[in-house]
Amino acid sequence: MNPDQEKFSHSVISRFLGCIRPHLKLVIGAALMGVGKFTLPLAFPLAFKYVVDVLLSSPAKFDQITRLIDAWAITLTKFAGFAATPTSKLAALSIVMLALYALQSIASYYRNYWAGIAGNRLIFGLQCRLFSHLQQLPHSFFDHNPVGAIVSRVLNDVQQANELVGSAIIDVWMDGISLLLVIVALFALDWRLALVALCIAPMWVTFMRFFAPRIKSVSHRMQETIEEIAGEVHERVAGASTVKSFCREEHEVEQFRIQTQRLFDRTVDKVRLAARQEMLIQLLTRAAPTVVIWVGALMIVRGTMTLGTLIAFFSYLGFLYLPLERFAQLSVVVSTSMAAIERIFAFLDLKPEIQDHPLSRPFALRNGRVQFDNVSFSYDGRGGKSSPLVLKELNLDVPGGARVALVGRSGAGKTTMANLVPRFYEAVRGRVLIDGRDVRHYTLKSLRSHVALVAQDALLFSASIRNNLLYARPDASDEMLWRALGMANLREFVEALPGDLDAVIGERGFKLSGGQRQRLAIARAFLKDAKIVILDEATSAVDSESENLIHEAMERLMRGRTVFLIAHRLRSAVTADMIVVMDGGRIVETGGHGELIGRHGAYARLYNEQARGLALDPQSADRDFVAKRASL
Numbered sequence: 001m002n003p004d005q006e007k008f009s010h011s012v013i014s015r016f017l018g019c020i021r022p023h024l025k026l027v028i029g030a031a032l033m034g035v036g037k038f039t040l041p042l043a044f045p046l047a048f049k050y051v052v053d054v055l056l057s058s059p060a061k062f063d064q065i066t067r068l069i070d071a072w073a074i075t076l077t078k079f080a081g082f083a084a085t086p087t088s089k090l091a092a093l094s095i096v097m098l099a100l101y102a103l104q105s106i107a108s109y110y111r112n113y114w115a116g117i118a119g120n121r122l123i124f125g126l127q128c129r130l131f132s133h134l135q136q137l138p139h140s141f142f143d144h145n146p147v148g149a150i151v152s153r154v155l156n157d158v159q160q161a162n163e164l165v166g167s168a169i170i171d172v173w174m175d176g177i178s179l180l181l182v183i184v185a186l187f188a189l190d191w192r193l194a195l196v197a198l199c200i201a202p203m204w205v206t207f208m209r210f211f212a213p214r215i216k217s218v219s220h221r222m223q224e225t226i227e228e229i230a231g232e233v234h235e236r237v238a239g240a241s242t243v244k245s246f247c248r249e250e251h252e253v254e255q256f257r258i259q260t261q262r263l264f265d266r267t268v269d270k271v272r273l274a275a276r277q278e279m280l281i282q283l284l285t286r287a288a289p290t291v292v293i294w295v296g297a298l299m300i301v302r303g304t305m306t307l308g309t310l311i312a313f314f315s316y317l318g319f320l321y322l323p324l325e326r327f328a329q330l331s332v333v334v335s336t337s338m339a340a341i342e343r344i345f346a347f348l349d350l351k352p353e354i355q356d357h358p359l360s361r362p363f364a365l366r367n368g369r370v371q372f373d374n375v376s377f378s379y380d381g382r383g384g385k386s387s388p389l390v391l392k393e394l395n396l397d398v399p400g401g402a403r404v405a406l407v408g409r410s411g412a413g414k415t416t417m418a419n420l421v422p423r424f425y426e427a428v429r430g431r432v433l434i435d436g437r438d439v440r441h442y443t444l445k446s447l448r449s450h451v452a453l454v455a456q457d458a459l460l461f462s463a464s465i466r467n468n469l470l471y472a473r474p475d476a477s478d479e480m481l482w483r484a485l486g487m488a489n490l491r492e493f494v495e496a497l498p499g500d501l502d503a504v505i506g507e508r509g510f511k512l513s514g515g516q517r518q519r520l521a522i523a524r525a526f527l528k529d530a531k532i533v534i535l536d537e538a539t540s541a542v543d544s545e546s547e548n549l550i551h552e553a554m555e556r557l558m559r560g561r562t563v564f565l566i567a568h569r570l571r572s573a574v575t576a577d578m579i580v581v582m583d584g585g586r587i588v589e590t591g592g593h594g595e596l597i598g599r600h601g602a603y604a605r606l607y608n609e610q611a612r613g614l615a616l617d618p619q620s621a622d623r624d625f626v627a628k629r630a631s632l
Helices: 003-055 064-079 086-136 139-144 147-189 191-199 200-237 240-245 249-302 307-348 412-421 443-451 465-470 478-487 493-496 515-529 544-558 593-599 602-614 618-631
Strands: 370-375 391-398 403-408 430-432 451-454 532-536 564-566 576-581 584-589
Touching: 003 064, 003 086, 003 147, 003 307, 003 391, 003 465, 064 086, 086 147, 086 307, 139 307, 147 191, 147 200, 147 307, 191 249, 191 307, 200 240, 200 249, 200 307, 240 249, 249 307, 391 412, 391 584, 403 412, 412 532, 443 451, 451 515, 465 478, 465 515, 478 493, 478 515, 493 602, 532 544, 576 593, 576 602, 584 593, 584 602, 593 602
Parallel strands: 403 564, 403 576, 451 532, 532 564
Antiparallel strands: 370 391, 370 430, 576 584
């Protein structure tokens, strides 16, 4: 790991610990309960030593530890009203040990309970923070990242990070303190044998430092692969009809198999590393007790150690080496969790490109005049690379309440130009002004509250019609909802539905036709009652009857508002106050329908192309029909 990566990791750890701070009481409580869970049984080997060296030996072999235990046993037997016989001492000692194990069970419960609460509160807080940050990110972020990948970052990575709280941070304290107490007990029993037991420490540290960064690196790649798979699965599920229409099911299954094979290979790499680490650690912790018994037996033969001391020492070896094994297992959890945590904070470090300026104010719109003052714009390429300008030196003055039709071939920049009005994107040069004030001087909330958007593919949520309408105005009454539906030519349809306003329309409104979805989106725009309306390709994909109903609704919506109408069909442009013709990111013509037709320029060519497409030669059509009948 290079110094920059190490510095970043340390920064991420400190920031993550900052997220834990609100739950610190629970974490500390769980850690203390964990310490109690693993340290209370440490009394058993000492009690066993006392039983072997004092109660079962003749003569009794006392040392500092057994004298202390013997004094407590005598006190307990006298307190209970019994004589201090070996049998009474054994009974008192056994009762105390049973009480300690009962306390251990209670400590175990609270350790798991408090750790679970702390971990899940952390998940809740981080997911809310991630989703809140997601709402602040610009359109360009969503242009470059698949939906499934974003969802994976918000849900899967946070869930993975939770392991660091429940299994790592608390267990590190628990095992660390327990390990320290065991070492103290071992040195109290016999410092020479304690040094023998700890001789494996340097090799243990070496193995940990070797495997941990490699497991973390593989975990990073696993999380990235999961993100890619989530993005592709989301796209294929959303496009299931396209997959089926082209009979590409087998191809998609094979592509999914290839992607999941990559995940499988990386998972196997992680499993292999973790297994090797565990193998080597267990080799150390399993072999060390043999050496300890060997040395201890030699010390008994030479008369420098009692049997009870060796038995107690051997009992403690499990408490010594088990935490070392658990630390090795925790290193896998920590490495995996750290990979997820680094991805979480990399996401949180993404700065919103468009945000309120410190001097921005929530201004109100007066008449909705919109001006483009020498505006140029380009989309950011991946990795921050610059890309060609898609809008070039736009100059336009739209009076308040005017209807402006943006026309041009696909890719001319019509939708991009309209998206600069609510600051979905930021102009790289020039200014967009509303009522003579730069849009950057408005707070985003106040600016966008005055702009209603009816998109080409109107996004409706998998909820009731009521909830979809209330998205525009949460305080709207039922009367207002019905009025908006009536203005959008949709009231009769909704009244005929089972549940009317409470009818659920399915994901993205799939239970509605294309025209009904558009009219529901227009009804939502009626409820918003914004001063500026952007109608983006609102009738480009519906039949003629639906288009007529939509046009009627649009006419009502456009009254008294500044309107940017974007459509390939020029029917709406004919009645617009101003037609803006775009080509290659530039405004090439402006004017009224009659004026532009008379110029015989770009607009006239577009209009004549559509007119020729709609024209039908009856005699030619009859000849084609007869020829087809004759061929059958």
